Amino acid sequence: MRPERDLAPAEARQADPTATSRRGFLRIAGLAGVSLSLVSAARRAEADIGFFAKDLPDDKLTAMFRTILRIRWHERTMADKMLSDPDYRGYNHFYAGQEAVAAGACAALRNEGPFEQIDLVYSTHRPTGHAIAKGVDLKKMCAENDFRATGLNGGYGAQMHLSDPAVGFIGADGMIGPGPVLATGSAFAIRARGSDQVVVFFGGDGTYATPHFHSALNNARLLDLPFIYVLENNLYHQYAHYSFSCPHTDIAEAARAYGIPARVVDGQDVFQVYNAMHEAVERARAGGGPGFIEAKTYRYYNHWGAPGAKVGELGAFGYDPLAISSFRPERELRSWMQRDPVDIARATLIDWGVLDAARAEAIEAEVRAEVAEAFAWAARQPLCNPEDGLRHVFAEGTVIARQFG
Amino acid sequence: MRPERDLAPAEARQADPTATSRRGFLRIAGLAGVSLSLVSAARRAEADIGFFAKDLPDDKLTAMFRTILRIRWHERTMADKMLSDPDYRGYNHFYAGQEAVAAGACAALRNEGPFEQIDLVYSTHRPTGHAIAKGVDLKKMCAENDFRATGLNGGYGAQMHLSDPAVGFIGADGMIGPGPVLATGSAFAIRARGSDQVVVFFGGDGTYATPHFHSALNNARLLDLPFIYVLENNLYHQYAHYSFSCPHTDIAEAARAYGIPARVVDGQDVFQVYNAMHEAVERARAGGGPGFIEAKTYRYYNHWGAPGAKVGELGAFGYDPLAISSFRPERELRSWMQRDPVDIARATLIDWGVLDAARAEAIEAEVRAEVAEAFAWAARQPLCNPEDGLRHVFAEGTVIARQFG
Amino acid sequence: MTEKSWMYAVLEAVQAEMRADPAMTWIFELTPPVASNPGMPVINLETEFGRRRVVNTGIDEMWMAAAVTGAGLAGSRAATYIPYQGAGMPFQIIQNHAGKLRHMTGGKASIPVVYVIELTGQTPGFAGQHSDYELDTAYAHIAGVRTVVPSTPYDAKGLMHAALRSPDPVVYLYPAGLRMLTEEVPDEPYEVPLDKAAVRTAGGDITIVSSGPGMPVVMEAAARLQAEGVGVEAIDLRALKEMDTETFVNSVAKTRRLLTVDMSYYTLCPGAEVIARTAENVEGARYKRIAFPDAPPPASPEMFLWMRPNADHVVAAAKRLIG
Amino acid sequence: MTEKSWMYAVLEAVQAEMRADPAMTWIFELTPPVASNPGMPVINLETEFGRRRVVNTGIDEMWMAAAVTGAGLAGSRAATYIPYQGAGMPFQIIQNHAGKLRHMTGGKASIPVVYVIELTGQTPGFAGQHSDYELDTAYAHIAGVRTVVPSTPYDAKGLMHAALRSPDPVVYLYPAGLRMLTEEVPDEPYEVPLDKAAVRTAGGDITIVSSGPGMPVVMEAAARLQAEGVGVEAIDLRALKEMDTETFVNSVAKTRRLLTVDMSYYTLCPGAEVIARTAENVEGARYKRIAFPDAPPPASPEMFLWMRPNADHVVAAAKRLIG
């Protein structure tokens, strides 16, 4: 009972012997015994708020697909390394499952040019997808996550503090709450200096309950800041369902209360995300003030690291480390995996005639090679020099060692 | 062009030679040359959300009128003292003009009984009205405000930290923001121990913009706490109009966004406030969760103290200490003074046949005497013992003096 | 008496107090109040006491701290467990409200609550915002609040009982790196006083003062020094406020040498207070501090482990101070 | 050179920097950036630079601090003026974000912003939450942020220029009680370094170290002591972080007596750090601290004025330390 538009790539993959990449997923989808593609199509229609993506040139659309794949394979490769290589020290809050949000949102931004002209992105503890989508160098990011001296941030920050202002990726932040208020501050500065940049904050459903949520939205509205809050509602903050901390079904309702235009989109469909983001970015750039996008999405791994996952397989199942108040049911994960952002993007592009299945496979193969090379490069990088820990406290000089007495 | 219901008390006052108390006000109203009583009647009708007050026994209604008068004369007497007595050290954030809010809201609460059964009130930097309405001893409060050892809080706190748990007045708090979150904590404890008490937070329009506003309302809703937020929208926080910090015309809209039932009431009409409060208290007591009441009101004095005021006259005019972004126009104050909570309560009670003009005057005279005696008692009280500053840091003992080296 | 983990020992205390007082509540965020220990029943406060008393909230540590403060003001004992990532969020509420309300109200307000505040800093690789041993100073400087920091499972349980029974607000710093430590811990309730230091080893050559996460390092160093014949008086502050001045001043009056060890940033670390109090009371002693440098903890294990005080540093500094 | 009030001198610096940098912004809440001085033009930043650059916000000091931090991250210099009532609200943002971001990003983030944080404590009658000199310690303990506290109009202006030009985040503690002080202050911009103490009086008998609000008290005491023939080296720290250790250590190496004076709470007050650093470097000196007791400041003027350190206390303590 697969509708036409999804059939093509599935068929193509099955016909192509090199197409092993998504087999794990297909097997799971098969087992689950239901296809949610109809739901998908319905949702897409309902939230098809603009035609922006449909008007884009092919290369731009293909780039979004490539971004999704780069994120996906970065996450999978890193998860596999965590699981299989005892010497590997990196860790991550994996973004797999949410790729379409970062890819669609960042595709609507200005990512190249001098720092005073590009759009700025603030991210969270789950930053690798946003970093890749914004254009951070993959090799350097891999090195940073592995605490290497030549990493993106010299090994000082690692996964939770990735930052690359050169591409407008202000960066990750390990705390839940302050991110959006800091981001409104950037938007405030931008407005004050008369620039047409916009500032985007990506945050989870967990950010809703923080006191900072109110501060960020209220000030963004009062000062009409060029600020876009992309709320990735993946249903859980750590191990609690968002209904534990939020009285709204759609968190976007909370933003609307401030008079901020808000959209709820299918976060698994990169083009829906792009459309909503394009609308918000255009408005903000023109001085029309803030926007809010709630993307309904899901993470395939657990909150942190790869417990419950198996090497070579996507997703983490059955991991319940503690008797927790609220923990995601495995069935929920399986049903979300049936609406995979990679599959939806691929199917849509084939449907639109932008790609054919073979080209899609070729792109994926390129991406896998690129990712593998990034990890390999990172692993060859030097470790940090201990004494350098005393640098970068202030712009100049070093602070004094105090651990020796 | 005075409609009937307002005529009676005005006539009565003019006929009664002892009725000098409100002359200043009447003169002002006369000068302004317009009567807003029609507006008043219209507003009252619009927001006449319940009939609760109308069903109350006479003594209860009279008590509300008396509370308003006690607050009014406390504020006026204290302002006059600040202006005229150079030895007087007390200060206040005066509540005059807002009396109907405290009086109406506290009349709907349980104010007598053991601490585990009475309703709790949290107040702000502008607490004297709430304290009086909740039942705090007037004499002791006056002594506290004058830093006396036998004051309500032994002279440790004074005006901004008045507290009397014995009547459920948890107290004033000098900070804007934390009050409502602390209050939700009390409501949480009450719900956990299965009590039917309710917790009320009085806060200004300035509290809307604090990050705590979100925390308080969100948690009150999520946990269905017996918590009522009475927002006294007197249009200004310090010297800024509330539109500088709030995108809503009715701040109640913000509460509704959380799914909290909210009412906007005429804060100059004690019975409207009572009605809305009665509804919210009944709901909260029955386990129905939080409520929010926005009372539109106005303060007759400036933010702090009595600058711009004259001895024996109500209100402060023309004080503009700095070139401030936003400062209240004198005309705004004059037009609000035409809808005075004392007059509205008196006129309504006469209209309802609860009082006649003579009785109203007699009550006012009693109250004035009581207030005068409270200030006189306070002035006779001993000053504090310096060393006592080292007590009450912890429940037991004193801390060490460190100022001598 | 059973060998118990720190985590289990602490929850045992909380469970006992909640059983004794049906009004007491516990607010948590992401660390469920659950612990197990070999041979002992699983403790799960949430299932045992229900969700009215044991609440899993959103990510709002400011509210958590304010909520227990408000519970206290309403007459209920309450405690909250703030994860290390949110350890700085409740600062203003504790400093300006919990710490001041009793005094400001002339003794009328009582806040019998416990703020369990996790601190970390022992995990190389986490770093930055996820290492925050530095917050000990911020909380210890506050007036009107008792601030304690246990270093052993026994003390962790006893201090928890004392904290929950105290009429004063208590900041109970919880060094997350120590929660897997185990030792023999009595099953029944007992109190460890909120204002007494513990002398862990006796000796006449040097006094070494530390607290919480610094103590394992100090104990290792002390053992090595004692083995070499150096008499070490190792003192575990346990209470950062009110500090038990007498214990360390008496010790230094004897040893004439004071070395302090902190995982907190150097400037204004608790050791600075220990040295200052001693220097005001003892003449002619020699002093040295070991602490984390005044730099955020970097992620790279190479940098981080080099910067973090360890037993080698303590041994070497002690010898220099004596020699 | 004109006689100017502290307030005017500071706004003169801000005005000059905002004129020089059209991207620079100023966020305030209830203290409008307006000052007048006899014979000088009125300064009103809001009217001069307009409401896009100079913003009057709601009561949300956390946002104010975060907003300027974010402005800095976006490449704009920015400053915010936090009133004393909200002085604790931005703590977490400054401690965990402003202080750590440069380091955590390996030097990529730059936060050239100034947090002007008012402190009070000189007004009997206010008390409680409206007296918060204690916050100096909380901010001075943070790594990655420079914390300064001027005590004269001249320094207030020069430190403001230096702070606004610094690539590092600066917490500029603003003792509100001093803002009516006047002195001759140059009209043109000049910098007072962010890491240098000032020796206010020279003398060989005793070193007295203080900062900000403590300095007027120290200067009065020093004058009285000098008049009695006691040689006082009065040192104004100016920078709490990074502290200018050399200046006070050299002084105590000479005088062998150190008295510190703080308006902050005793435990972990800046003077504790001054004593600890000195004791680590100078042997055989004598030490004493004067500070506000570890108690919230009460409202009653009788209690408050008795508890607040004053010149009499300093004179007497200095004599005891010498005698």
Ligand SMILES: Cc1ncc(C[n+]2csc(CCOP(=O)(O)OP(=O)(O)O)c2C)c(N)n1
């Ligand atoms: C202030 C603060 N409190 C707690 C944490 C611990 N923490 C890290 S991630 C997380 C959950 C975040 O959930 P959400 O915002 O939905 O993002 P997601 O993990 O789902 O991407 C929590 C509670 C934190 N980082 N910061």
Ligand SMILES: Cc1ncc(C[n+]2csc(CCOP(=O)(O)OP(=O)(O)O)c2C)c(N)n1
């Ligand atoms: C956290 C904090 N910031 C600033 C202040 C200073 N302040 C005292 S009252 C006030 C205005 C409050 O306005 P509102 O809430 O409307 O109450 P109103 O004075 O109108 O009764 C401000 C800004 C404060 N007390 N606390």
Ligand SMILES: [Mg+2]
């Ligand atoms: Mg989430």
Ligand SMILES: [Mg+2]
């Ligand atoms: Mg107001």
